Amino acid sequence: MTLQLNEQDIQTIVNAVLKNVESAISEKNKPIKMTQLSQATTQKQTISSVDGVFDDVEEAIEQAHLAQKQWMKSYSIADRERVISAIREAVKANVHDFAQKVLAETKIGNYEDKVAKLTLTVEKTPGTEILQTETFTGDHGLTYVEQTPYGVIGAITPVTNPIDTIVNNGIGMIAGGNTVVFNVHPSSKHVSAEMVQLINRATTQAGGPANLITMVKEPTIETVQQIAANKHIRLLVGTGGPQMVKSLLKTGKKAIGAGAGNPPVIVDETADLKQAAKDIITGATFDNNLLCIAEKEIFVLDSVADDLIFELLAEGAYMLDNKQVDRVMQFTLKENKTGIPGGCSYMTRDYLVAKEWVGKDATKILAEIGVQNIQTKLLLCEVEAEHPYVQLEQLMPILPIVRVKSMEEAIEKAVDAEHGNRHTAIIHSNNIKNVTAFARAIDTTIFVNNGSSLAGVGYFGEGFTTMTIAGPTGEGVTSARTFTRQRRTVIANGGLNIK
Incomplete structure (x- = not known):
């Protein structure tokens, strides 16, 4: 039997779909107490509650994998958001404790x-609200495009932002309907395990399934390889250096690869120099310059x-003289005798960053060269554009300054120093032509x-x-939407041939 639908019938169908969507949104935003959710969804749990940290990576x-199947089968988008809200509250209540622990372990x-940083991650990581369904209607029917999960995601975290990446990636990935297995940096494995345990407790107490987020207790290169090879892993996400990204690809x-950066800053003659100085110091000193987005070198018009x-x-800020720069270089950098690629690019360079000085306080660097009783968060030095501090992503509160004669020279040298990472760049200028020229030339994911x-x-x-x-794989600034696949559903021919 053929069902004949006129335009009024089709509009009725469309209105019904929209009404259901509005109802879902209303339900999602309706405040519900944590205890209510727990009572309503406890019966959905079939997996015994564990802390998410496993000795065996295959078990993790x-x-x-089991949790992801349950997550998609028994939990609505509104349930996902309520679980995520519980995770946010749990982490937020323990921010100070985790800040102390991550500093103690990573040093x-x-x-x-x-x-x-952790507070920012908790408060401004988007959840399910960023997963918007796109719809198309017309004479030929109705089409809607949904964001659907990959399944189980394997993720690698860096030592620079270990627990922040777990929270940020974790919220985004489970918001998209996925679960995630983390291979954390070994130098942050203890505090990372505590964060995974906290997230699992918050999840199950809110009525969610256990093991939405898991990790292997002793992360190694071998466990990364096992995660990548496992049939249940449908997507790999890595945050770290270029070699790690290359191996994932x-x-x-x-694979989604978040590589290193070496963000240049340009300051021209139209800039508000006092404000520029404040902003540069804010970014370059934040967490002792550990963030990949942080200002790494300045190109300023002479x-x-x-x-x-x-x-x-x-x-x-404190200005190092030439002799002090030479002395600081002796212990913060080391000669690249083996010729391995290092820093923020795949290129081999004469120097590598001394890892034991990454993220250390500026005052400790000064103390190493005998300068005492100086309270500062940032060390400055005037160098040429080819200097290692300009060309390497040193991840230390040392900011090299390069004088240039023109905007054209500034852009050319800044693009060279960024090494094609397409990560982050900053300019202080009130000349829109200069801003536009630099933005087009540098072509970074983030441009400030x-x-x-x-x-x-x-x-x-x-x-x-x-x-x-x-930047390396092109997804840009990631969110829950990044960790989903598009599914297009089409009701074709205006619904005229529905049987």
Whole structure:
């Protein structure tokens, strides 16, 4: 039997679909107490509650696989968002404790900024609200495009932002209907395990399934390989250096790679130099310059270079003289005797960053060269564009300054120093032509004008935050939407041939 539908019938169908969508949105936003959710969904749990940390990586993957099937079968989008809200509250209540623990274990960065960074991640990582369904209607029927999960995701986290990446990736991935198996950096495995345990407790107490987020207790290169090879892993996400990204891309699976950066800053003659100095120091000193988005080198027009340096010093920076620069180089850098690629690019360079000095306080660097009783968060040095501090992503509160004669020279040298990472760049300028020229030439994922680099991830800037900026693979600033696949459903022929 053929069902004949006229235009009024089709409109009735469309209205019904829209009404259901509106109802779902209304239900999603309806405040529900945690105890109510727990009572309503406890019967959905079939997996015994565990803390998400496994001795065996294969078991971590298997439990995440079972959890993902349950997550999609028995939990609505509104349920997902309520579980995510519980995770946010649990992490937020423990921000100060985790900031202390991550600093104690990794021994890099500083406590105050770790508190700010984790708080930012909890508050501004988007959840299910970013998963918008797109619809098309017309004479030929109705089409809607949904964001659907990949399944189980394998994710690698860096030592620079270990727990922040777990929270950021974890929220985004489970918001998209996935589960995730983390292979964390070995130097942060204990605090990372505590974070995974906290998230699992918050999830199950809110009525969600156990093991939405798992990790292997002893992460190694071998466990990364096992995760990548496992049949249940449908997507790989890596946050770290270029070699890690390169290895993920070789697996043959869909991979999202967030590589290193070496963000340049340009300051021209039209900039508000006092504000520029404040913004540069804010970004370059945050967590002792551990963030990949942070200002790494300045290219300033010679006509305003002295004034900019004056403002930077007035804001508390310390200028190293030439002899001090040479002495600091002796222990913060090391010769690349083996010729391996290092720093922020795949290229072999004469120097590598000494890992034991990554993320250390500026005052400790000064103390190493005998300068005592100086309170500063940032060390400055005037160098040429070819200097290792310009060309390497040193991840230390050392900011090299390069004088240039023209905007054209500034752009050319900045693009060269960024090494094609397409990560982040900053300019302080009120000349729209200069801003536009630099933006087009550098072509980075994040581009900030007249602000701190932190504005690019929503810290005193608009937009959501992320700890995974996928420049190498092109996804850009990642969110729950990044960790989903599109599914297009089509009701064709205006619904005229429905039987």
